[in-house]
Amino acid sequence: MRIVEILIEYASHTLDRPFSYLYEGKKNIGPGFRVLVNFNHRELMGYVLSVKSTDKTSEQLEEESGYRLDYLVDVIDESPLLNEDLFSLARRVSDYYLAPFISVLQSMLPPSLSPRKSSLKAPKIAYDQYLSIKRYSEEDLTDKQIEILRLIKKEGKILKREVGSPSVVEKLLSRELIKILKEEKRRLLIPDYSLQKPPLLTDDQQRVIDDFSKSDDSVYLLQGITGSGKTEVYLTLCERELEKGNSVLFLVPEISLTPMMMEYFIRRFKHQVAILHSELTPAEKYDEYRKIARGEAHIVIGARSAIFAPLEKIGLIILDEEHVESYKQDTTPFYHAREVSIMRGEMHKAKVLLGSATPSLESRARAKNGIYHLLRLDKRINEQKLPATKIINLADYHNIDRESYIFSLSLRDELSKILISHQQAILLINRRGFSTSVSCRNCGYLFRCPTCGIALTYHKGDNMLKCHHCDYVQVMPETCPECGSKYLMKTGFGTERIEEEVHRLFPEARTLRLDSDSTKVRNKIPSIIESFRKKTADILIGTQMIAKGHDFPDVTLVGIVLADIGLSMPSFRSSERVFQLITQAVGRSGRSDKIGKAIIQTYNPSHYAITYGARQDYEGFFQKEMGMRKLQNYPPYYFLASLTISGKKEETVITQTYNAVDYLNDQLGDKAVILGPTTPYIARDHLLFLRTILIKYRDYSAIQETLIKLIDLYAKKSGVNIDVNIDPYNF
Ligand code: ADP
Ligand code: ZN
Ligand code: ZN
Numbered sequence: 099m100r101i102v103e104i105l106i107e108y109a110s111h112t113l114d115r116p117f118s119y120l121y122e123g124k125k126n127i128g129p130g131f132r133v134l135v136n137f138n139h140r141e142l143m144g145y146v147l148s149v150k151s152t153d154k155t156s157e158q159l160e161e162e163s164g165y166r167l168d169y170l171v172d173v174i175d176e177s178p179l180l181n182e183d184l185f186s187l188a189r190r191v192s193d194y195y196l197a198p199f200i201s202v203l204q205s206m207l208p209p210s211l212s213p214r215k216s217s218l219k220a221p222k223i224a225y226d227q228y229l230s231i232k233r234y235s236e237e238d239l240t241d242k243q244i245e246i247l248r249l250i251k252k253e254g255k256i257l258k259r260e261v262g263s264p265s266v267v268e269k270l271l272s273r274e275l276i277k278i279l280k281e282e283k284r285r286l287l288i289p290d291y292s293l294q295k296p297p298l299l300t301d302d303q304q305r306v307i308d309d310f311s312k313s314d315d316s317v318y319l320l321q322g323i324t325g326s327g328k329t330e331v332y333l334t335l336c337e338r339e340l341e342k343g344n345s346v347l348f349l350v351p352e353i354s355l356t357p358m359m360m361e362y363f364i365r366r367f368k369h370q371v372a373i374l375h376s377e378l379t380p381a382e383k384y385d386e387y388r389k390i391a392r393g394e395a396h397i398v399i400g401a402r403s404a405i406f407a408p409l410e411k412i413g414l415i416i417l418d419e420e421h422v423e424s425y426k427q428d429t430t431p432f433y434h435a436r437e438v439s440i441m442r443g444e445m446h447k448a449k450v451l452l453g454s455a456t457p458s459l460e461s462r463a464r465a466k467n468g469i470y471h472l473l474r475l476d477k478r479i480n481e482q483k484l485p486a487t488k489i490i491n492l493a494d495y496h497n498i499d500r501e502s503y504i505f506s507l508s509l510r511d512e513l514s515k516i517l518i519s520h521q522q523a524i525l526l527i528n529r530r531g532f533s534t535s536v537s538c539r540n541c542g543y544l545f546r547c548p549t550c551g552i553a554l555t556y557h558k559g560d561n562m563l564k565c566h567h568c569d570y571v572q573v574m575p576e577t578c579p580e581c582g583s584k585y586l587m588k589t590g591f592g593t594e595r596i597e598e599e600v601h602r603l604f605p606e607a608r609t610l611r612l613d614s615d616s617t618k619v620r621n622k623i624p625s626i627i628e629s630f631r632k633k634t635a636d637i638l639i640g641t642q643m644i645a646k647g648h649d650f651p652d653v654t655l656v657g658i659v660l661a662d663i664g665l666s667m668p669s670f671r672s673s674e675r676v677f678q679l680i681t682q683a684v685g686r687s688g689r690s691d692k693i694g695k696a697i698i699q700t701y702n703p704s705h706y707a708i709t710y711g712a713r714q715d716y717e718g719f720f721q722k723e724m725g726m727r728k729l730q731n732y733p734p735y736y737f738l739a740s741l742t743i744s745g746k747k748e749e750t751v752i753t754q755t756y757n758a759v760d761y762l763n764d765q766l767g768d769k770a771v772i773l774g775p776t777t778p779y780i781a782r783d784h785l786l787f788l789r790t791i792l793i794k795y796r797d798y799s800a801i802q803e804t805l806i807k808l809i810d811l812y813a814k815k816s817g818v819n820i821d822v823n824i825d826p827y828n829f
Pocket of ligand 3: 547549550551552565566567569
């Protein structure tokens with residue numbers, strides 16, 4: 099008999115402790131195996147933490163402890179899910195982020211291997227059948243049979259389904275001249291790009307590579323302006339690691355947005371590359387994961403969770419566009435791939451390279467203080483000039499085009515020049531949909547999401563009102579539900595409206611639209627990007643998605659239709675976000691031999707995020723913004739942690755949040771500043787009411803114990819739930 103300690107699949111603090119079960123079966127079982135158990139009358143998945151043998155019977159055990167242990171239902175795996183490295187990484191992540199351990203495992207593993215009951219239905223291994231020679235003899239064979247036998251001999255091994263004549267194959271099989279080999283199939287189709295010879299490095303690129311290679315530091319920040327050739331630096335550094343026999347983890351924020359990046363890597367490294375990102379099907383993820391675990395991939399390219407890829411002998415971890423917020427997971431365990439990459443780098447003694455044209459303030463400040471080693475690329479390849487930018491004040495009516503309230507005279511003029519000269523333009527509006535809100539002219543009723551409470555956005559294409567926070571949708575009504583009036587007013591505008599406006603003003607223009615509505619269809623994004631690169635359209639209209647890392651050689655105009663969106667968001671990061679967005683978007687213009695232009699339309703023409711963004715002046719912005727952060731005690735001067743307390747009864751949530759604030763003030767004294775309770779921007783999450791507390795602190799070790807105690811305390815309370823977010827983004 100064995101006693102098995104497990105974690106169950108529910109990721110909550112209340113259940114984040116081992117439960118014991120008995121096992122009498124014959125299957126192999128140990129730490130890291132998944133098992134099925136009955137828990138509170140439900141069959142759930144469990145993750146084994148430890149196994150002990152005992153000579154006692156279940157009755158004896160019951161007598162000793164006073165309660166009865168259940169038997170496991172079944173053992174799922176034949177070997178542990180994670181190797182020791184990954185297991186200890188999971189521990190570190192769970193300790194740092196104060197997250198239920200099971201939630202970290204669930205984030206680490208692909209759906210088919212996740213410790214969740216749903217994984218049982220997820221895809222398993224698929225095989226390909228190959229044919230090879232078993233015993234070569236042409237005796238008594240027909241010409242057809244000999245032909246195929248010779249073909250198999252010549253090829254060594256050949257895919258069964260690719261051999262034309264199944265009946266001949268069956269014959270050869272039945273005579274035992276050939277045999278079937280089963281091999282694991284890779285369901286992800288990777289385009290077969292030809293190998294490409296690398297370009298000659300520029301002096302600047304060479305200098306950065308030498309500096310990196312000679313240094314013993316562990317974390318590096320490569321700050322290189324848009325178009326300065328960072329990708330080639332990454333590729334060369336990867337090559338060097340492979341030569342040393344090491345492997346490389348290469349992270350990009352959203353790989354589906356940068357199909358070019360994948361192409362560069364495949365051209366350089368071919369089948370050594372494995373790919374892990376959210377657009378893959380569960381089957382593809384499973385295959386890629388196994389390919390990595392078998393040691394067949396030496397480079398893994400992927401999004402956030404690829405930081406957990408089961409790669410061994412890692413020599414280098416690269417995070418491209420390190421400032422992008424999708425590196426932070428916005429659900430439990432709320433980890434940030436940058437912090438995890440540094441943890442993993444330490445464990446493997448691997449170097450970590452963060453790259454960006456607009457580094458996050460946190461990273462740049464660390465580089466300034468010598469915590470990260472700063473590397474810089476300050477010139478564009480071929481010394482190409484940065485685009486000439488113009489800020490247009492929308493509040494000045496002289497700038498406004500009478501025929502269009504959306505485009506200024508300058509932007510309209512530049513767009514027409516683009517169309518005449520057959521170049522390309524990008525129009526950015528950081529909001530999808532047609533209009534931002536719909537309200538009643540008669541009574542003022544505003545259409546809101548019934549689950550989150552925020553205003554619904556009108557989408558004209560399908561005549562729907564959609565919530566941009568959750569997945570709520572409803573058909574656009576004809577009349578006001580309050581007063582019955584027919585006069586419903588649509589205010590604000592998004593990508594859909596801009597596209598309509600372009601068509602109205604320039605009927606001949608060919609447009610493409612890229613926003614997160616496009617992600618609803620698999621592989622739609624790369625195909626839009628590809629087709630814009632191939633010049634099937636003149637103007638690409640999109641949200642911040644189009645600002646990221648693309649290289650469109652014929653784009654010579656970038657128009658930011660309304661730069662202010664985001665500035666009014668209640669977040670200490672709003673200026674940083676707007677600055678990054680402008681800099682990155684403007685950087686898409688004029689990347690090959692043609693000089694680019696950019697037009698920035700705004701109601702706040704003198705806001706520093708906009709003026710520094712227009713000038714592409716990172717240093718200037720950094721100085722100014724650091725001053726602001728210092729004044730307000732925000733990162734990088736202070737660290738943040740946020741607590742969200744949720745429950746079905748608003749009163750209970752409010753009382754419990756006040757209690758938590760008192761507790762924290764009491765325990766932490768002057769070690770932290772406690773703000774709250776506050777009602778978050780999105781105050782409801784389905785049927786739960788939410789309140790938050792923000793903690794500002796300088797030394798995590800001084801507050802960690804208190805937070806753990808508070809979590810334990812709330813884990814035992816009924817009616818409320820507590821979530822902790824270390825280094826939160828949305829404040
Ligand atoms: P970044 O990522 O810094 O914005 P990219 O890596 O996209 O810049 O490089 C910009 C352009 O310069 C790309 O088209 C790239 O192919 C080209 N490029 C990069 N390095 C070299 C080089 N050493 N010689 C010639 N062209 C280069
Ligand atoms: Zn009304
Ligand atoms: Zn909603």
